[in-house]
Amino acid sequence: MRHGKYPFIIGFLVVPLALYLVFVVGAYLQMFQLSLTDWSGYGGFSYIGLENFQKLWDDPVFWIALRHNLYLLILMPIVTIALALFFAFLLNSGGKKAGGVWGSKVYRVIFFFPQLLALAIVAVIFGRVFGSDKSGMINGLLPQSWTPWLFLADERWALTCILVVLVWQAVGFYVVLFSAGMGSIAEEIYEAAALDGATKITLFFRITLPLLWDTLQVAWVYLGIAAFDAFALVNIMSVNHGGPNNSTQVLSMQIYLNAFQNSQAGYASALGVVLFFLTLTFAALTLRVTRRDAVQA
Amino acid sequence: MTDVATTRAAATKTAPATDKQRRLNPLNGVAHVALFLWALATAGPLIWVVLASFKNNTEIFLGKPFALPETFSFTTYTDAWSEAHIGQYFLNSVFVVAISTAGTMLLGSMAAYVLARYKFPGNRAIYYLFVSGLAFPTFMALAPLFGIVQSLGLLNTFTGLILVYIAYSLSFTVFFLAAFFKTLPHEIDEAALVDGAGHLRRFFQIMMPMAKSGLISITIFNIVGQWNQYLLPVVIMQGAGADSKWVLTQGIANISTQAGYHAEWSTLFAALTLSILPMIVVYAIFQRQIQAGLTAGAVK
Numbered sequence: 001m002r003h004g005k006y007p008f009i010i011g012f013l014v015v016p017l018a019l020y021l022v023f024v025v026g027a028y029l030q031m032f033q034l035s036l037t038d039w040s041g042y043g044g045f046s047y048i049g050l051e052n053f054q055k056l057w058d059d060p061v062f063w064i065a066l067r068h069n070l071y072l073l074i075l076m077p078i079v080t081i082a083l084a085l086f087f088a089f090l091l092n093s094g095g096k097k098a099g100g101v102w103g104s105k106v107y108r109v110i111f112f113f114p115q116l117l118a119l120a121i122v123a124v125i126f127g128r129v130f131g132s133d134k135s136g137m138i139n140g141l142l143p144q145s146w147t148p149w150l151f152l153a154d155e156r157w158a159l160t161c162i163l164v165v166l167v168w169q170a171v172g173f174y175v176v177l178f179s180a181g182m183g184s185i186a187e188e189i190y191e192a193a194a195l196d197g198a199t200k201i202t203l204f205f206r207i208t209l210p211l212l213w214d215t216l217q218v219a220w221v222y223l224g225i226a227a228f229d230a231f232a233l234v235n236i237m238s239v240n241h242g243g244p245n246n247s248t249q250v251l252s253m254q255i256y257l258n259a260f261q262n263s264q265a266g267y268a269s270a271l272g273v274v275l276f277f278l279t280l281t282f283a284a285l286t287l288r289v290t291r292r293d294a295v296q297a
Numbered sequence: 298m299t300d301v302a303t304t305r306a307a308a309t310k311t312a313p314a315t316d317k318q319r320r321l322n323p324l325n326g327v328a329h330v331a332l333f334l335w336a337l338a339t340a341g342p343l344i345w346v347v348l349a350s351f352k353n354n355t356e357i358f359l360g361k362p363f364a365l366p367e368t369f370s371f372t373t374y375t376d377a378w379s380e381a382h383i384g385q386y387f388l389n390s391v392f393v394v395a396i397s398t399a400g401t402m403l404l405g406s407m408a409a410y411v412l413a414r415y416k417f418p419g420n421r422a423i424y425y426l427f428v429s430g431l432a433f434p435t436f437m438a439l440a441p442l443f444g445i446v447q448s449l450g451l452l453n454t455f456t457g458l459i460l461v462y463i464a465y466s467l468s469f470t471v472f473f474l475a476a477f478f479k480t481l482p483h484e485i486d487e488a489a490l491v492d493g494a495g496h497l498r499r500f501f502q503i504m505m506p507m508a509k510s511g512l513i514s515i516t517i518f519n520i521v522g523q524w525n526q527y528l529l530p531v532v533i534m535q536g537a538g539a540d541s542k543w544v545l546t547q548g549i550a551n552i553s554t555q556a557g558y559h560a561e562w563s564t565l566f567a568a569l570t571l572s573i574l575p576m577i578v579v580y581a582i583f584q585r586q587i588q589a590g591l592t593a594g595a596v597k
Binding site: 004005006008012013015016017019020022023024025026027030031034039041083086087090091093102103106107108109110111112113114115116117118119120121123124125127128129133134135137139140141142143146156168169171172173176177180222225227229232235251252255256258259260265266269272274275276279280283 | 335336338345348363375404407410411412415417425427432433435436438444446449464467471496500524525526528531535545547549565566571572573580584587588
């Protein structure tokens with residue numbers, strides 16, 4: 001029975017594992033090594049100790065980018081989940097037997113579509129939607145006599161525009177996800193509660209939300225990952241790659257700029273190392289929270 | 298997922314009976330307004346892009362974004378296709394995604410199968426090595442990744458891009474499929490073993506067909522994910538003559554920058570429409586499978 005087991009296992013694992021080790025694990029390991037060097041991205045390098053980290057600590061742009069990432073990391077999941085829950089609730093409020101509200105299938109199809117577009121394409125579209133003259137969609141809709149809004153060129157609003165686009169693309173996916181979750185809640189539970197005189201709003205907060213908790217947690221993690229990146233949006237939409245005046249600067253943009261435009265690949269690697277530990281902490285915290293909840297349930 | 302869909306489809310047929318009851322509910326009025334507004338917010342920018350693709354620059358700068366174009370001219374499209382190289386970028390994307398998705402599926406299911414159903418020393422360690430990749434975003438190790446691809450002489454080659462796509466897709470593919478292979482029953486597998494089927498045969502002729510639904514889900518997930526990739530091609534497809542090997546996302550982002558300098562917005566809108574249309578067509582046909590496939594990883 002055990003005949004040929006090990007050759008088979010090795011045969012099946014060697015190629016995927018080799019690719020993964022070279023391009024993924026290799027890249028992360030080298031990141032630690034390169035963070036201690038002055039590598040420019042081409043050619044050789046020499047070790048400079050912790051100089052990159054010292055520079056990072058003193059770099060105001062790093063702290064600005066980190067703050068923007070936190071802003072997106074907190075607001076994007078909250079807004080997306082709130083909107084998606086609201087729409088999913090409306091779509092399903094007719095009850096399972098009634099098949100949800102009229103036209104719910106069409107809405108689900110329309111809402112979901114942006115999920116299929118590349119974030120880069122979405123960024124190009126919204127770069128024009130937020131255009132700061134009459135050629136932009138929103139300014140074009142405003143009355144002719146109004147002064148056009150600057151949107152992405154305005155330091156105060158540029159990051160909010162990025163947030164809006166992230167939410168615009170994500171909501172539909174979570175509407176479908178939460179709808180599926182709501183659909184799997186037994187109709188009898190609602191009927192029993194409705195007989196007891198519970199309103200739809202009470203049903204939502206007392207039954208739907210608690211029973212949907214697991215799906216919400218998954219959504220939170222997914223959205224956190226999406227909000228953490230945002231590279232395509234910032235690189236394509238923002239003025240001067242993170243501008244105006246660093247008002248849309250995020251960490252992914254900083255890594256890219258340092259590695260490929262400022263020829264400071266060593267410094268970019270140090271940024272990566274710091275992020276690595278931040279992410280690790282975040283992941284550990286999430287795991288801890290999830291575990292406690294599992295025990296409670 | 299399909300169960301939910303079918304019960305829902307069956308349920309709609311009984312809807313007329315409760316129609317009156319629902320019309321009386323004031324919440325329904327609010328619901329329709331809210332849902333309609335979001336549908337408008339979702340579809341609006343896309344409709345605007347399509348309309349603008351037929352307009353010339355003067356018309357675009359007039360405002361009135363939802364006015365119909367004066368004349369429907371397709372010259373912007375032929376310009377975008379050939380002069381702005383959208384045709385080339387599109388074909389590059391199709392080529393890269395076709396090969397790398399196929400590669401991801403083959404290698405990912407091989408690794409997942411072995412890790413899920415065979416006991417051997419190091420099994421757990423290798424599994425966690427694959428899965429740990431899920432925790433870290435791709436952009437983190439950008440500089441060293443560039444260095445690795447460069448030192449292998451694969452910078453600005455399709456081979457390099459495909460290998461990197463596969464490597465970075467393996468984490469989720471292995472994670473998803475290993476869980477899936479674990480749930481498949483052992484009886485048939487063991488019966489085949491008794492009948493003398495080898496390891497390879499059991500994998501290709503028994504496990505793969507049994508895992509079909511999971512394989513389809515994760516294939517859709519990988520196609521959409523790799524088709525939409527922007528960061529990795531930007532990093533790998535650079536250097537002399539790189540623009541002929543760009544993928545669609547990269548090409549359109551570049552046209553967008555160029556359009557800013559030359560005020561050639563109509564070509565940009567035509568290019569955008571050309572990239573959106575195939576997605577609409579594919580989505581219209583496979584809508585249910587796509588929704589199920591993309592959400593499958595998130596609901597148990």
